[in-house]
Structures are given as structure tokens and as C-alpha cells.
Amino acid sequence: MKRYFLVFALVLMLMTSAQAQLQGWWGPGINYPPDNETVRLVKTNLPIVWLEVDGQIIDRDERITARMKIIHNGNGELNWADTVAHPGQHVDYEGYVALKYRGNSSFTSSDKKPYSFRPLNAPLEEGGTKVKVSILGMGKDNNWALLAPYSDKSMMRDLLAFELSRPWMEYVPTGKYCELFLDGIYYGIFIMCELPTKGKHRLGLDDPSDEGDALTGGYLLEVDRTDEVTYTSKYHPVNRYGQSINYRYINYQFKEPEFEDLTDAQYDYITSQVDMMEGALSSAGFKDPETGYRKYMDEMSFVDYQIAQELSHNVDGYRLSAKIFKRRDSEDPRFKMVLWDFNIAYGNSDYYNGWYTNTWIWQNNDVLNSSGDSQLVPFWWYKLNQDPYYTGLLKQRWAQCRRTNMRQDRIFAAIDSMANELTRNQAMARNSQAWPRWGQYVWPNKYISQNFEDEVSYLKDWISQRLAWMDSQLGFDPNAVIVGDVNCDGYVTSADITAIYDYLLNGDETFLDTSDVNGDGYVTSADVTAVYDILLTGE
Numbered sequence: 001m002k003r004y005f006l007v008f009a010l011v012l013m014l015m016t017s018a019q020a021q022l023q024g025w026w027g028p029g030i031n032y033p034p035d036n037e038t039v040r041l042v043k044t045n046l047p048i049v050w051l052e053v054d055g056q057i058i059d060r061d062e063r064i065t066a067r068m069k070i071i072h073n074g075n076g077e078l079n080w081a082d083t084v085a086h087p088g089q090h091v092d093y094e095g096y097v098a099l100k101y102r103g104n105s106s107f108t109s110s111d112k113k114p115y116s117f118r119p120l121n122a123p124l125e126e127g128g129t130k131v132k133v134s135i136l137g138m139g140k141d142n143n144w145a146l147l148a149p150y151s152d153k154s155m156m157r158d159l160l161a162f163e164l165s166r167p168w169m170e171y172v173p174t175g176k177y178c179e180l181f182l183d184g185i186y187y188g189i190f191i192m193c194e195l196p197t198k199g200k201h202r203l204g205l206d207d208p209s210d211e212g213d214a215l216t217g218g219y220l221l222e223v224d225r226t227d228e229v230t231y232t233s234k235y236h237p238v239n240r241y242g243q244s245i246n247y248r249y250i251n252y253q254f255k256e257p258e259f260e261d262l263t264d265a266q267y268d269y270i271t272s273q274v275d276m277m278e279g280a281l282s283s284a285g286f287k288d289p290e291t292g293y294r295k296y297m298d299e300m301s302f303v304d305y306q307i308a309q310e311l312s313h314n315v316d317g318y319r320l321s322a323k324i325f326k327r328r329d330s331e332d333p334r335f336k337m338v339l340w341d342f343n344i345a346y347g348n349s350d351y352y353n354g355w356y357t358n359t360w361i362w363q364n365n366d367v368l369n370s371s372g373d374s375q376l377v378p379f380w381w382y383k384l385n386q387d388p389y390y391t392g393l394l395k396q397r398w399a400q401c402r403r404t405n406m407r408q409d410r411i412f413a414a415i416d417s418m419a420n421e422l423t424r425n426q427a428m429a430r431n432s433q434a435w436p437r438w439g440q441y442v443w444p445n446k447y448i449s450q451n452f453e454d455e456v457s458y459l460k461d462w463i464s465q466r467l468a469w470m471d472s473q474l475g476f477d478p479n480a481v482i483v484g485d486v487n488c489d490g491y492v493t494s495a496d497i498t499a500i501y502d503y504l505l506n507g508d509e510t511f512l513d514t515s516d517v518n519g520d521g522y523v524t525s526a527d528v529t530a531v532y533d534i535l536l537t538g539e
Contacts, residue, residue: 031058031182032113034434039186041081045425047072047092047136047178048079049146049192051115053099055183058115060107063098065123070094070178072136078425081181093135096120096128102145104225104320106343109443110150112188112435116195118142132199136176136192139201147175147191150435151442152343153455155189155428156418161312161342163414167405167510168304168397171196171203172339177418179427188431189422196220196323196338198256203325203338205256210265217328219270220256220338224320225375229259231271235278237376240363242386248369250378255323273326277335281383293383298334302384303393305337307401309361312345313466315354317361318377319368344444347462355446357465360473396489398474403488404510407478408467412460419456428452484534486514486527492534500528 031053041048052067070092071079080086101107102116119142122128130142149155159175166172175193179186198205198218205218224230233250252274254262262270277296286292293299309317321341326334347355352367362381369376384390404410422428432438432452439450449455471478486496488511500515502508503523515523517530 030055032111033182033185034112034187035436036434037185039188039430039433041179041181041186041430043078043080043425044179044427045076045078045421046189046427047176047192048081049178049180049190051097051099051180051182053183058099058101060101063100063118063124065120065125065128066097066099066117068093068095068097068117068119070135093119093133095133096123098124098128098130104227106148106150106341110148112148112150114148114190115146117144117146119144136178138174138176138192138194139199141194141197141199141201143195143197143199145191145193145195146178146180147193147343149189149191149343150437151445152348153437153442153445153449153452154459155191155422155431156415156456156459157312157342157344157346157348158191158193159418160411160414161308161314161345162339164311164401164406164411165304165308165339168307168401169339170301170336173202177421177427179430186430186434188434189427196340203256205325206328208257208266208269208328210263213328213330215265215269216333217326217331218256219266220323220325221270221274222253222255223250223318223322223324223378224253226251228253231274233278233378234275235282235379237365237369238379238382239366239369240382242382244379245365245369245376248374248376251375256325270326273335278380281380286383287387287389289389293380293387294334296334297380298332298336299384299390299393300397301334301336302380303390303397305339306362306381306384306394307398308339308342310470311406311463311466312342313347313354313356313359313361314342314345315349315352315361315364316341316344318381319375322378346459347446347466349444350446351444354444355462357462358469395474395476398470399476399490400488402467402471402476402478403514406467408464411463411467415456415460419452423452484517484531486511486517486531488514492531494535497528497531500531 048071050069053064056064058064071089072092073079073090080089083089097117097119099115099117101113103114106114118130119133120128121131132140132142134140135144147158162172173194173196175191178190178192180190194202196203205220208215208217230251230253236244236246237248237250238244280286280296281293323338323340324335325338349355352364352371353359362377362385365376439448441448447458449458484492484496486499499511503512503515515527517527
């Protein structure tokens with residue numbers, strides 16, 4: 001079976017390579033330069049990245065050797081583009097990289113193209129191999145992305161989604177703004193970003209082998225299109241009433257290990273695990289805590305993933321770039337989720353009702369299907385939301401989020417902080433000179449902002465409306481206060497004492513605002529005593 005897929009993969013690779021060559025010949029200039037190639041950068045608070053390809057054409061499939069240099073003098077310090085006039089600046093990374101374009105719609109529908117790169121110990125032509133490096137303070141790895149905010153004119157949506165979920169999920173990618181030059185031409189603001197891959201500073205997945213516990217992990221799959229070799233689910237997406245849409249399919253791409261690196265034993269194992277997970281979800285006893293879906297799925301990981309997709313009303317959520325991973329059984333036998341791709345979320349999409357603030361994206365299959373899109377939301381999300389246990393966890397977690405880092409004022413403060421970072425030394429103005437798009441429709445914008453401040457205002461207004469609607473649906477009152485409910489789960493229990501100790505002993509500030517139970521302005525052991533008093537007296 002896997003050999004058949006390998007032949008298909010070879011044909012697909014040849015087709016896409018031919019397509020990439022045509023794009024190289026007929027594309028708008030070499031390596032898709034900005035409209036204005038004369039933008040000048042003197043100083044910036046953002047790291048400066050230089051890529052040199054010496055006029056080579058960058059491809060979508062085959063990597064080329066490039067040289068990269070990053071200047072970053074530290075947070076709060078200025079970085080100077082003229083390194084001769086400003087010697088002694090901190091070089092964060094300098095060396096060879098294996099470079100290519102990345103992305104689907106973020107490539108095909110954007111004038112400004114994103115990149116993927118792998119640091120090398122020597123040029124590819126000299127047998128160079130990838131090496132793990134730390135970039136801009138992020139953990140060592142050999143696989144990186146340079147995201148190119150284009151349709152997202154705020155340039156915040158990916159990073160905002162990541163930061164809001166970071167306190168709750170096992171792993172969330174980290175990204176840092178930077179300004180990029182390619183062969184001496186200023187290309188604008190990019191995001192140097194971790195990819196959700198297997199490395200120990202990321203998902204921390206062990207390489208699987210062919211037997212025993214090592215066969216059971218680790219794996220990373222992705223629900224997505226069929227532009228790569230896929231495994232097709234035995235089950236179909238469903239409409240909002242749970243009825244199967246039999247002519248639509250759920251497709252899994254293989255990411256870690258990649259398909260060509262999977263052995264037959266590994267392929268058979270991980271696809272059988274998908275089958276068992278989906279079989280449990282589709283069964284009459286899917287709610288059973290021992291034999292139902294909870295045997296195969298980490299329900300809190302799926303809850304946190306759902307909150308991220310729904311808060312942002314991500315029209316591509318659940319059905320594209322939906323990454324699901326599994327560790328070895330000895331660590332945790334259940335599937336978990338990891339976040340990626342929010343550039344057209346938070347009201348930024350004019351198709352498939354993406355700008356709505358008053359619907360659930362997990363119920364969007366009727367809209368998607370009637371519009372002719374073949375990639376629909378997997379049936380899992382319908383089934384999960386039919387289980388009172390799961391929806392109870394969802395409401396509880398939403399309350400925790402809303403009382404802590406997803407309070408409206410905190411979300412707006414995060415947005416203001418990113419806006420300040422982008423504008424403090426005119427980086428946004430330079431990007432807009434290179435790519436003048438204010439007042440213009442850029443696919444798939446719902447709102448056509450006239451300037452950066454206008455875009456930020458729209459983003460905040462949209463989020464405010466979305467929060468209010470989700471609060472109404474999930475039964476959360478942002479003005480209600482439960483004294484002693486430190487972890488914001490809606491109850492006062494011994495877990496609230498643990499939350500105070502976590503802050504006092506470990507510096508975990510997730511529940512800092514609610515830890516001052518006695519209201520004296522400090523978090524001390526007296527607050528632990530106050531919780532005990534509430535538990536004992538019920539007052």
C-alpha cells in the first residue's frame with residue numbers, strides 16, 4: 001500500500017516542480033520583489049535579517065543555498081543597517097541556510113512571499129547538512145520559517161493567537177518580528193518563527209522505530225488538502241445536524257516523520273491509531289470515559305485548540321493546517337493538537353462567513369460545502385460538542401481564560417504592545433512604502449483599512465464583539481467574581497490553594513490577579529488561609 005503512495009508522491013513532485021519552474025520563468029520579476037525597491041532602512045528596534053542568494057531563483061520545492069546574517073543588539077536596543085558605520089553590533093546568526101518558499105494560499109495569494117529555511121554547516125553544493133541553532137533567543141532547531149504578513153495588514157493575527165494560547169497548551173510556536181533584505185533589496189517586516197516540528201525545544205517527539213514502545217511515537221499528522229501524499233479517513237465530514245457528507249473526505253498529511261521516511265510498520269501503526277480514534281468517536285458509546293474517544297484523545301488539548309479557533313473565528317480552522325501529534329505510549333498514548341496559521345482569522349476573511357462574530361466555525365461545513373470547498377471540518381468536532389463532559393470542560397476553560405490572559409483589556413494590551421513594536425522606529429511605515437496596500441482590497445480582506453491605526457481599531461472592535469458572543473454562548477459573566485476561585489474554574493476547591501502555591505513557589509503568574517484572595521494587595525500564605533476559611537465555612 002505504501003509503495004503505491006510512493007509512486008503517486010513522485011508524480012505529484014514532478015508536477016509541482018514543473019509548475020514552480022513556470023512560476024520562476026513567468027513570475028513578476030526575480031524572487032517577487034516589492035513594489036518599491038528603493039526603501040531605505042537606517043535604524044530599527046526590530047532585528048535585521050539579510051538573505052543573499054546572488055540572483056538565484058528561489059523555488060517552492062527544491063531548496064537553494066543562501067547566506068543569512070541577523071543583527072540583533074537586544075530588546076530595547078537599536079539595530080543599524082550600516083554595519084560599517086556601526087561596528088561591534090551583535091550578530092545573532094551568520095551562516096549558510098537551505099532556503100525555499102513555503103505556504104499554500106499565503107504564497108499563491110500574496111505578493112509578499114514567506115520562506116522556509118534550514119541552517120547549514122556548509123553550502124548544499126559542498127555537501128552541507130542542516131544544523132540546530134538558536135535564533136533571536138528561541139530554542140535550538142534546524143527548521144525555521146520567515147512568515148510574510150500580507151493579507152493580515154495588522155501583522156498581528158498569528159502571533160496574537162499564539163500568545164493567547166501559550167499559558168494553556170503544551171506547545172505553542174514562538175515568533176519574533178524582523179525586517180528583511182533579500183540581495184540588498186528591502187522586503188519589509190517578516191516574522192521569524194518556530195515551526196511546530198519534532199525538536200526538543202518544540203514538540204519534543206522521539207523518532208519512532210519498528211517495534212515495541214518506540215513504534216508508538218512520535219508522529220505529527222496534519223489535516224489538510226491532497227497536494228501531498230495523504231491518508232484518507234474511513235469517515236466523512238458531517239453537516240451541522242451530524243449527517244454524513246459522503247462525497248467529502250478527511251485527508252491526513254504526514255509531517256513527522258515525512259511520508260517518504262515512514263517505514264511500512266510505522267505507516268500501518270499510525271494510520272491504525274487514526275482509525276481507532278475516529279472509530280471511537282463514531283461509535284454509539286463515544287462518550288464512555290474508558291472505551292470512547294477519551295481513550296485516544298487528550299480532551300483538554302482539543303478544548304484549548306477549539307478555543308483558539310473559535311475566539312479567532314478562523315475560517316481555515318480545524319480543516320487546514322490542523323496539526324495532530326502523538327507521543328510514545330509510555331509517555332502519553334493520546335492524540336494532542338498544536339496551533340498554526342491564523343493570518344486570515346479575527347475577522348480578516350470575506351469568504352465562508354469568516355468575518356462573522358456570532359457563529360461557530362466548527363459548524364461551518366454547510367457554508368463550506370455549498371461554496372464548493374472540498375476540505376471540510378472533520379466530524380470529530382461535531383461529536384466532541386455533543387458530549388456534555390467535553391462541553392463542560394470547554395465552558396470551564398473559557399471562564400479560566402476570560403478571567404486571566406483573555407480578558408478584553410489584556411488582549412487589547414497585547415495588541416497595543418505589538419503595535420508599538422511595529423511603529424516605534426517606523427518599521428510599519430517602511431513596510432508600507434515597500435508594499436503600498438492601504439485602502440486596497442487584498443485577498444481575503446473583509447475590511448479595507450485606510451492605515452495601520454484603522455486596521456488595529458477594526459481588529460479590537462471585532463474581538464470585542466466576538467468575546468461578548470462567546471460569553472453569551474458559554475455562560476460566562478465577565479463581571480461576576482467568585483472570591484477564592486483562584487484558578488477561575490467556577491468553584492472554590494483545594495486546586496485554588498495549589499494555584500496560589502504555584503505562584504509563590506514557581507512564579508507562575510497565570511492566576512496572579514485572582515491570588516490575592518484577602519484583598520490586602522499582596523499574595524502571601526495569608527491568601528492560602530483565606531481559601532481554607534472559605535472551604536470550611538462556605539462563606
